[in-house]
Amino acid sequence: MRSLLPGQTIGVLGGGQLGRMIILEGRKMGYRFVTLDPSEDAPGVQVSDHHVKANFNDLDAVDQLASLSDLIVYEFENIDPTLVGRLEQQTALPQGSKLLEVTRHRLMEKAAIEEAGVPVAPYAKVSSTDELHQAIRTIGLPAVLKTVTGGYDGKGQWIFRTEEDVTEWEKQNDAWSQIYVLEKFIPFLKEISVVVARSVTGEIQSFPPAVNIHRNHILHLSIAPATVEDVIRKQAVKLAEQVADHLEVVGLLAVEMFLHADGHLYINELAPRPHNSGHYTYDACNPSQFEQMLRAVIGLPLVKPTLYRSAIMMNLLGEHKEAFYHSFHQLPSNIKAHWYGKNEAKTGRKMGHITVLTDDLSQGLAQLDQLNICPPLTPAEEKAVWT
Numbered sequence: 001m002r003s004l005l006p007g008q009t010i011g012v013l014g015g016g017q018l019g020r021m022i023i024l025e026g027r028k029m030g031y032r033f034v035t036l037d038p039s040e041d042a043p044g045v046q047v048s049d050h051h052v053k054a055n056f057n058d059l060d061a062v063d064q065l066a067s068l069s070d071l072i073v074y075e076f077e078n079i080d081p082t083l084v085g086r087l088e089q090q091t092a093l094p095q096g097s098k099l100l101e102v103t104r105h106r107l108m109e110k111a112a113i114e115e116a117g118v119p120v121a122p123y124a125k126v127s128s129t130d131e132l133h134q135a136i137r138t139i140g141l142p143a144v145l146k147t148v149t150g151g152y153d154g155k156g157q158w159i160f161r162t163e164e165d166v167t168e169w170e171k172q173n174d175a176w177s178q179i180y181v182l183e184k185f186i187p188f189l190k191e192i193s194v195v196v197a198r199s200v201t202g203e204i205q206s207f208p209p210a211v212n213i214h215r216n217h218i219l220h221l222s223i224a225p226a227t228v229e230d231v232i233r234k235q236a237v238k239l240a241e242q243v244a245d246h247l248e249v250v251g252l253l254a255v256e257m258f259l260h261a262d263g264h265l266y267i268n269e270l271a272p273r274p275h276n277s278g279h280y281t282y283d284a285c286n287p288s289q290f291e292q293m294l295r296a297v298i299g300l301p302l303v304k305p306t307l308y309r310s311a312i313m314m315n316l317l318g319e320h321k322e323a324f325y326h327s328f329h330q331l332p333s334n335i336k337a338h339w340y341g342k343n344e345a346k347t348g349r350k351m352g353h354i355t356v357l358t359d360d361l362s363q364g365l366a367q368l369d370q371l372n373i374c375p376p377l378t379p380a381e382e383k384a385v386w387t
Ligand SMILES: Nc1ncnc2c1ncn2[C@@H]1O[C@H](COP(=O)(O)OP(=O)(O)O)[C@@H](O)[C@H]1O
Pocket: 121, 144, 151, 152, 153, 154, 155, 183, 184, 185, 186, 187, 188, 191, 214, 217, 256, 268, 269
C-alpha cells in the first residue's frame, strides 16, 4: 500500500482541541484537512482547510466528509460506531469502528483488557436495584458506579463509601434507563498513563509514562517521565502495549492506570486517540503524540520517541483564563503556552494548557506556582508526585 502523500486530504471527525493539534502537526507535514463539526468556530475548524458544518449524526454530512477526504480520523469517542462504520465503507478509516465500539463502552473495554491478560479493578454490570445490591455484596465498599457510555472528566460517576451513599443514589436515580458498571475503589498511590502508537503494519512505539494529578475529576497536571521506579515504568509500558496489540489498535491508544500501594498496576480506562496526559509530548518529545498518530494511520514508519527534557503539563480551564492572560507576557522561555481558541470560558472547560520544560522537577513545580494561575499542590498531591 502506498501511503498518503503531502497535499492529500485528511478528514477529521470532531473539531475539538485534539483535532486542532492533530491538524497543526499534519499541516507541517503538508497534509490538507477537512473537519466535520457542528460549530463554525470550533478549535479544529479554525485551523482546517475546509469545514463540513453539521451534527455528527447527519448522514449526508458524513458522506460529504468521505467524498472530500483521502483518509479519515476521529478525535473523540462519543460518536456512533455505526456512523464510523458507514465512513469505513467509503474511504480509508484506519482506526476502524471496532476499536471505537470497544473503548466507548466500559464493560466491553474491561472485558477486552482482561482478555489481553491485563488486570482491571474487580467490577460488575449493574442495570437494576437487585444487580446493584448483589454487586455491592460481591465487590464491597468503597466502590465507584459509572455509566457504561458517555462519561468523561468524572461525569456520570458516583463514589459509594457507605450504604447510605447507595440509598441516597437510589432515591435520585431510580429509573434504570441505562447500564452501569460498579468497580471496586482502588486506593491508588498514583495514577499513571501511557500513550501507545501502533501502526497499520503492527509496529508499536510508546511514549514515556506520565504521572497524573486530577482536581475535581479533571486532569490538572501530567508529569513526565513518571516519578515511579524504573520497573514500574517498564511494566506500565508492557501492559499498555499488550492491550494495544490485543485490540490491534491502529493510531493511538491512551491507557490510564492506577498504581496500588502494593506495587500492582490496574488499568482504569482506554482512549483510542490523543490524550490530555500526552499533551506534554507536543513540546517535550520528538515526535508529538499528534504526529505519531498521523504516522500510524498513514502508514509511515513510527519514530521511537525521544523525551528532550522532563515536562510538567498543566491544564488551563475556563476559571484560569484571567490569571493566565495576566501571566502570558511574562512566561519564562521554558514554559510553552497553548490556547485552543474556544469562545466561551466556562468553569471546568479545557481552554488550553502550558508545559514546563525542566531538568529539575521541584524547580519546574515552583515556577508553576509563581505564575499564580492555580493553587499550589496540596500535601496529598505532593505525596502522589514524590512517593
Ligand atoms: N475504581 C476506582 N478507584 C479509585 N479511583 C477511581 C476509580 N475509578 C475512577 N476513579 C477516579 O476517577 C477518575 C475518573 O474516572 P475515569 O474512569 O477515568 O472516568 P473519566 O471518563 O471521567 O476519565 C479517575 O482518574 C480516578 O481518579
